[in-house]
Amino acid sequence: MDAVRVEVQEEIPVRTALAPLQPHGLGTMYVESLSSYFQRLADQHSVSPKLIAREFVLPRLGFNNRVGEVQSDRYWRSSFFNGMGEVPEQWCKVLGELTGVDSLRRLTLLPLNGLVGMHGSSSAVHRWCPRCLYESEVEDRPYGQLLWEIGCVKACPRHEIHLISVHGCGTEEAVPPLRIKPLPHLCRSCGRSLSLSSSGDFQPADEAEVSFARAIGELLASPLFAEGPRTSDRTIADFLSEVIRSHEGGYGIKAVRRIGATKGEVSEWMHGRHLPSLPQAAMVASAYGVPLADVLVGRGIDRLHPNPWARDSRRGVFSPYKRWGMAEDMEAQLQQFLRLSIPPTEAEAAGMLGTSSRELRRLYPEQCRAIGERRAQWAEQEATRRRDERLRVVEELVNQMVCEGVIPTIGRLEERLVGIPKAFLFKERSACKRTCEVGKAKLGS
Ligand SMILES: [Zn+2]
Ligand SMILES: [Zn+2]
Structure with a gap:
């Protein structure tokens, strides 16, 4: 008898204030964003997101009615709603209690809190991949991805096209403004599906943009974004100190060159004074050929594949006897330095070519001047x-x-x-x- 009773009890679902709507794409690169989830949640109850915010969420966050009324529509539209600050933290907690769905943190960047800085993490404008949206519509579950909310991601890793932020709405078939539903796949100004584009041809993204988007996507699909709190307190600082000890012979400057950051930045990350931004952390990961999710929690040092760039730096310590043989190569390399997105200083250039600044200036005065100018110009822009x-x-x-x-x-x-x-x-x-x-x-x- 007892056993039967227990079984019956287990099957009674927990009663929650709102429907236990399940998020889409959990555990994949294409995981849903919290703002998309929130809109779908409201739609499931046939009300507006504003009403859910005003009636259910804001009172639980201790807002008085006046502020609640003004703010009830601002939150889920704002860029930090899917980020790693207090707002998503509080909203995930309240929405989790209301729906009984406890995986909502995974629809935001909260799992990265304390591992990367905020820079570049949220997109100021709403963006989407029209082809992903089209595919999700065909499967009858249109939703918006967390990846599209991350500012430094410019491309869709699956379709290798640029994310877009302009719908190019036509006036034909436009839905009257009051009847436009706030849903993740619908245009907020014309009400038509965002998968329909006026031009129809999508801009292919370049390889670097696609591989960057893929690296971030893999991060979203990694165990960091799985359920449960982090068990380790290791960070990128541990990764950097260990990699410098084990692979750079203890020379921090080698890591600095390989990563392409500045000495000051790397030192601040290593000492935990500042957290690197998401793109900066991705630079570290790609410099050592380790998945971003591993770098962020100080793992993966045993299986790295360092980028050969800095390994060559000590090649052929400069000797005047080799001068003529190397001249052509050096000149070409100096030219190449001018085209780097982070141009080296004269001293760094000399270091990379295995000579001294003085020697380099003596041999290539023109190029040295150009390198100095290019660096100064870059530093100013930076x-x-x-x-x-x-x-x-x-x-x-x-x-x-x-x-x-x-x-x-x-x-x-x-x-x-x-x-x-x-x-x-x-x-x-x-x-x-x-x-x-x-x-x-x-x-x-
Ligand atoms: Zn796509
Ligand atoms: Zn539109």
């Missing part, structure tokens, strides 16, 4: 790019505070800033203050 990137993170943090109904201030920014030196807030104080003011104004409206 500084601007980094400043812009950091200001965007500040803006994102301010938006996050606004969504939470918190007044954005420099002090609060400082508390939340991860992956950016705090000195930045002081150096760019006026720009950051302006961003806070804009946020305050939004909160007041």
Whole structure:
């Protein structure tokens, strides 16, 4: 009797406030994003995402009604909703309780929290692969992928085309605005499927973009994105110190060259002062031929395949006797350095060619000048790019505070800033203050 009763009890599903909708693509590269899931969840109950947010989620997050009303539609449309901050953390918890589905963290970048920095992790615009969407529509389960929400991913690894962010809506067959359903595969302005493109021909992505997208996709399919908390506290810092000891003869500079980062960056990652961004971590992984998921948790050192680039650096220690034989080769290499996306300094160039700066300047004064100029120009662009990137993170943090109904201030920014030196807030104080003011104004409206 008892056994029968137990069996019956097990079959009674747990009652939850909302339907236990299952996410699509779990455990694959093409895992669904939280924003897509949230829209489908609302649709399953025949209501808008806004209503679910206002009635079910925001009260559980301690919002008062006034802020709740203003914010109820902002969250799931914002770029950090699928990221690794507090907002996705809280929403996954609440939505998990409401639906009884406990895998929702896997639809965001939360599993990467503490392993990579935020830079490049969320896309400011909504993007998609029209062919993936078409295929998911054919299978009658259209959904949006987490991969499309990651800013540094530019291509679809399956179809090897660029992700797109513009629908090219036609006026024909457009759905009246009020009848447009918020669903992951429908255009927010014309209401038609995003798999329909006006031009029909999709731009092929280049090899580097595709392999980068694939590396990130493999990360999403890795055990890091499986259920359950991380069991190890190892990070990329452990990977770097071990790889330098075991494969670079203890010379950090060799790792710096192989990875293509700066000395300062590598040292900060190694000492855990800053986390590398997702693209930077991918550079480390590709420099050593190890899956990104392994590098991030300090594994894979026993099976790496270092990129031969830096291994050649000590080849043929410079000797004047070899000068004529090597001249042509050196000149060609110097030319090549000018075309690198991260051009070396004169000293680095000399190091890579196995000679001294002085000798290099004596033999190739023209090329050395060009290398110096190219490097200075790159450094300037890099500084601007980094400043812009950091200001965007500040803006994102301010938006996050606004969504939470918190007044954005420099002090609060400082508390939340991860992956950016705090000195930045002081150096760019006026720009950051302006961003806070804009946020305050939004909160007041
Ligand atoms: Zn695709
Ligand atoms: Zn459209």
